[in-house]
Amino acid sequence: MTQALIRKEKLAELVTFLASRQKVVGPVPLSNGQFKFAEVSSLAEMALDYIPTILPPKKYFMPQHETLLKYDVAKGQQMEAVVEVEELTLFGVHTCDLAGIQCLNVVFSDRPKDLHYMIRKNHITLIGLECSDYCDSYANCGMLRNHLPKGGYDLFFSELEDCYMVDISTHKGESLVEESGLFEPVVFEVEKQLQTLRKAKKKIFKSEVPIRYQDIPRLFDETFDSDVWKRLGEKCLSCGNCTNVCPTCYCFDILDEPELDLSKGRRIRVWDSCQHENFAKIAGNESFREERFDRKRHRFNRKFRYPMLRYKRIFCTGCGRCSRTCMAKIDLKETINALMEERG
Amino acid sequence: METIAITHSGYEIKRGRIAEITELTEQEKLYRIVLPNDETLDHDPGQFVEVSLFGVGEAPISICSSPTRRDSFELCVRKAGRFTEALHQLKAGDEVGIRGPFGVGFPVVPLEGNDVLLIAGGLGIAPLRSLINFIIDNRRDFGKVDILLGARDSESMLFGGELAYWDKRIDLNFCCSVDQAAPDWQGNVGLLTGLIPGVTLDPLKTIAVACGPPVMYRYVVDELLKKGIPETHIYLSLERHMKCGLGKCGHCQIHDVYCCQDGPVFNYRWVKKIKGAI
Numbered sequence: 218m219t220q221a222l223i224r225k226e227k228l229a230e231l232v233t234f235l236a237s238r239q240k241v242v243g244p245v246p247l248s249n250g251q252f253k254f255a256e257v258s259s260l261a262e263m264a265l266d267y268i269p270t271i272l273p274p275k276k277y278f279m280p281q282h283e284t285l286l287k288y289d290v291a292k293g294q295q296m297e298a299v300v301e302v303e304e305l306t307l308f309g310v311h312t313c314d315l316a317g318i319q320c321l322n323v324v325f326s327d328r329p330k331d332l333h334y335m336i337r338k339n340h341i342t343l344i345g346l347e348c349s350d351y352c353d354s355y356a357n358c359g360m361l362r363n364h365l366p367k368g369g370y371d372l373f374f375s376e377l378e379d380c381y382m383v384d385i386s387t388h389k390g391e392s393l394v395e396e397s398g399l400f401e402p403v404v405f406e407v408e409k410q411l412q413t414l415r416k417a418k419k420k421i422f423k424s425e426v427p428i429r430y431q432d433i434p435r436l437f438d439e440t441f442d443s444d445v446w447k448r449l450g451e452k453c454l455s456c457g458n459c460t461n462v463c464p465t466c467y468c469f470d471i472l473d474e475p476e477l478d479l480s481k482g483r484r485i486r487v488w489d490s491c492q493h494e495n496f497a498k499i500a501g502n503e504s505f506r507e508e509r510f511d512r513k514r515h516r517f518n519r520k521f522r523y524p525m526l527r528y529k530r531i532f533c534t535g536c537g538r539c540s541r542t543c544m545a546k547i548d549l550k551e552t553i554n555a556l557m558e559e560r561g
Numbered sequence: 562m563e564t565i566a567i568t569h570s571g572y573e574i575k576r577g578r579i580a581e582i583t584e585l586t587e588q589e590k591l592y593r594i595v596l597p598n599d600e601t602l603d604h605d606p607g608q609f610v611e612v613s614l615f616g617v618g619e620a621p622i623s624i625c626s627s628p629t630r631r632d633s634f635e636l637c638v639r640k641a642g643r644f645t646e647a648l649h650q651l652k653a654g655d656e657v658g659i660r661g662p663f664g665v666g667f668p669v670v671p672l673e674g675n676d677v678l679l680i681a682g683g684l685g686i687a688p689l690r691s692l693i694n695f696i697i698d699n700r701r702d703f704g705k706v707d708i709l710l711g712a713r714d715s716e717s718m719l720f721g722g723e724l725a726y727w728d729k730r731i732d733l734n735f736c737c738s739v740d741q742a743a744p745d746w747q748g749n750v751g752l753l754t755g756l757i758p759g760v761t762l763d764p765l766k767t768i769a770v771a772c773g774p775p776v777m778y779r780y781v782v783d784e785l786l787k788k789g790i791p792e793t794h795i796y797l798s799l800e801r802h803m804k805c806g807l808g809k810c811g812h813c814q815i816h817d818v819y820c821c822q823d824g825p826v827f828n829y830r831w832v833k834k835i836k837g838a839i
Contacts, residue, residue, distance in 0.1 A: 266752070268576065284564070286573070286574075288615040288616075290616060293656040294576050294613070294656045294657065294658045296573065296574060296658070298566065298568065298570035298573045299564045299565060299566055300565050301565075302562070302563050302564075303562050329571050330571075331807070331809060332571070333567075333570060334566070336567065346573065346673075375671075400764035429604050439657070442836075463733075467811070469805075470810070470812075471618075471619060471804060471805065473616050473617065479616060482615060483618075484572065484615070489810070489811070489812075497813075498804045500620075500641040500642055500645070503775065503800075505837065506837070519814075522811070522817070523816055524817075526817040527817050555617050
């Protein structure tokens with residue numbers, strides 16, 4: 218682990234350098250005040266003071282459509298397993314989204330491993346970017362301690378007065394720093410500025426809901442039969458927006474896409490949502506989570522309780538996307554507050 | 562975007578050849594399947610495979626033959642939807658894709674040396690048949706064996722010939738019941754749960770395994786507990802949509818467990834604690 222710094226006036230040059238090597242993806246502003254991760258070739262196309270993009274960078278690790286197998290049934294059930302990869306640099310990823318990618322890594326590297334994911338992720342270079350303040354009032358990163366970097370990047374940029382402090386976390390990151398020739402050694406003054414930034418953040422980022430991190434799973438265990446879920450169920454539209462925009466929702470469906478000759482085709486993986494009515498249906502049409510409240514409760518528990526048992530971490534990053542995007546205005550912080558209030 | 566060919570993907574299928582198809586009822590067919598190079602599936606009783614037909618899709622089907630019969634394996638398929646209808650169109654000699662076996666099957670090790678009470682409702686006889694024939698093939702390793710079977714009516718009863726054989730064997734106590742009896746039916750009439758009180762058993766030496774529709778379990782468990790069988794001696798096979806089989810896709814998730822990897826067979830001690838599991 219080592220650090221370097223880059224002057225702000227050299228950042229544009231760095232992006233141009235990165236784009237000359239491979240595809241670069243960064244936060245791009247849309248006309249309506251929203252942002253998306255999209256391909257860029259220069260710094261000017263990006264907005265580094267962005268709030269969470271509509272879709273998280275999950276879409277590069279686990280694409281909405283992904284070919285798993287190519288098949289041909291002309292002579293029996295013939296197939297070849299494939300993985301679709303692209304050399305990619307993700308630039309300007311916030312700490313909440315880095316945490317989301319770490320959650321996905323845990324799921325897909327758990328046995329039985331998902332080779333399709335594991336191979337693809339190693340073709341992606343991750344360059345993180347520190348937030349100095351809340352992006353908006355939906356965020357709850359403080360509660361989950363995701364306002365600070367917790368690894369999961371090759372390089373990590375913290376904006377200071379006239380430069381960025383860069384944490385170099387991997388050999389891949391170190392090579393970029395060396396090859397670009399744009400970085401300088403860290404000086405004491407800059408180190409002090411970073412300490413000041415972190416100190417200021419300590420005052421800004423507080424747990425948005427009055428609960429300690431380690432007490433969150435128990436809250437969900439103790440409120441499983443709460444009326445809060447019934448009320449959410451009445452509001453929820455089962456649209457699946459919350460799962461699509463969630464950086465740690467990884468549920469999927471597997472479908473066959475035949476070509477026009479019906480002999481060849483692809484078996485593909487597509488995003489799915491546990492909020493949809495038919496998600497837990499079995500043959501004969503029995504559904505094990507028939508009611509909306511049941512599905513909503515399942516999703517919350519899958520963020521705050523179940524993964525703690527299985528993966529020893531909470532699967533909410535605090536990005537606030539689910540609350541920001543919900544058409545029925547179901548708010549994550551309000552929900553946790555209501556659960557706490559009801560439990561007493 | 563570059564496409565790289567890989568091996569050892571969890572989604573690769575083996576090409577299974579249908580060696581034989583037996584029509585069991587109008588709705589159910591039995592498929593005997595052989596893997597390439599006569600490879601053994603090497604499953605545990607109660608595990609399942611993902612069966613695939615490219616262009617149609619994939620579905621989890623429980624294995625209904627015993628692993629002691631190693632040259633091939635059998636799947637009992639009820640016509641219940643688009644995929645199983647396509648399976649029903651196939652002929653002997655056709656191929657299906659096979660992934661697996663997956664999951665944790667019936668508790669063969671705890672069963673050994675103990676008395677065994679096996680309870681199957683409806684199509685639940687298909688997975689349980691893998692265990693019954695496994696026990697038959699290793700008969701002296703188990704104590705007293707009771708098999709209770711319930712079906713809607715005598716027409717929907719599966720594996721008729723085999724049932725008669727189980728009934729005849731002196732080392733198995735076989736008992737079945739139908740919900741609706743035809744005029745010529747000479748056996749028990751009524752719910753499967755009605756058979757449990759009549760079984761003579763030593764509750765602390767007996768392990769009960771049930772497999773059937775979800776609605777059946779609560780009643781069956783109640784009867785078993787009434788007999789004094791401890792909760793930890795009761796195992797249930799749960800039905801969920803096990804889409805990927807690899808503990809990832811989320812369809813079969815019950816709280817924090819994936820039915821496809823951690824189940825489908827669970828101890829009742831766990832099931833009891835999980836709301837919505839049965």
